[in-house]
Amino acid sequence: MRASATPVCVALFGEVLADVFADRSVLGGAPYNVARHLCAFGLQPLLITRTGNDSLRDTLLAEMEQLGMDSSGVQCDPIHSTGRVEVHMQDHGHRFDILPDQAYDYIHAGVTHMLTMAARPEMVYFGTLAQRNMESRLALDTFLSDAKTSADAKSPRFLDINLRAPWYDAHSVRRSLQRADIVKLNEDELQELASMLKLSGLQPASWGQQLMERFALRYLIVTAGDQGACLRTADGMEIRCPAAPVSEFVDTVGAGDGFAAVYIFGQLMQWPLPQTMQRASAFASALCGVRGAVPATPDLYSRLMESWG
Secondary structure, X not given: OOOOOOOOEEEEEOOOEEEEOOOOEEEEOHHHHHHHHHHXXXXXXXXXXXXXXXXXXXXXXXXHHHHOOEOOOEEEEOOOOOOEEEEEEEOOEEEEEEOOOOHHHHOOHHHHHHHHHHHOOOEEEEEOHHHOOHHHHHHHHHHHHHOEOOOOOEOOEEEEOOOOOOOOOHHHHHHHHHHOOEEEEEHHHHHHHXXXXXXXXXXXXXXXXXXXXXXXXXXXXXXXXXXXXXXXXXXXXXXXXXXXXXXXXXXXXXXXXHHHHHHHHHHHOOOOHHHHHHHHHHHHHHHOOOOOOOOOOXXXXXXXXXXXX
């Protein structure tokens, strides 16, 4: 296992979203959820995002300070509001509307350049939602181009595909895959990509192999809920990991983000790949037993860190 005197930096690019219910707002968004987990595991996440100059920004900065997170990457937009998802109660659950033209659509490339060059991240994380506007796409290009490790090598690029209709298209997905080294997606997203990119055959295993070859990926992770997850490597290795049991199911919110965070942590700590997959799956399952995307207390992290040694 890797040992380091200083926390390892992971830079994350993308959205912070507030799920707006009738009576409350809950901060989330995949990059922010992953950053919170990485901070709790002792890493040093740098979240590059943009919020409005509003009360949600105040809440976010206060929460980050309480969690001991670096907020220097949180840009402030004087015109556009902090990203919001309106949650509508319906007879058979909830309907989510991701609002257009939000502050994270206008992440500034120049500020991103300065932050990324200074950070020297050992890995970078990005997704698909924050690419729906040209300004943030340019900032992402800057982010990925500038990211180099402390050894002056290109930072490995982790792409977390989160397809949220109608905010993606074949062009942005293809560009993302071309820039990635490691890709995580779920089985439904793999099927969507098979149709979008005209992958041949009918089997998910074949689609995954075609994605790896077409985009020269190092690793491809496909999650399948209670059916577990599968990792493919560029040299042909396949690691299948069953889902860990959930003692008391609450919801699946943020389980994929938790999986991504532990996978990133394991890669940086140089765990063996089967162990990394098993621990990522166990954390995702544990999150299904708590309300929301992150635990309300640090107890779960403490127990896992102790069991991991």
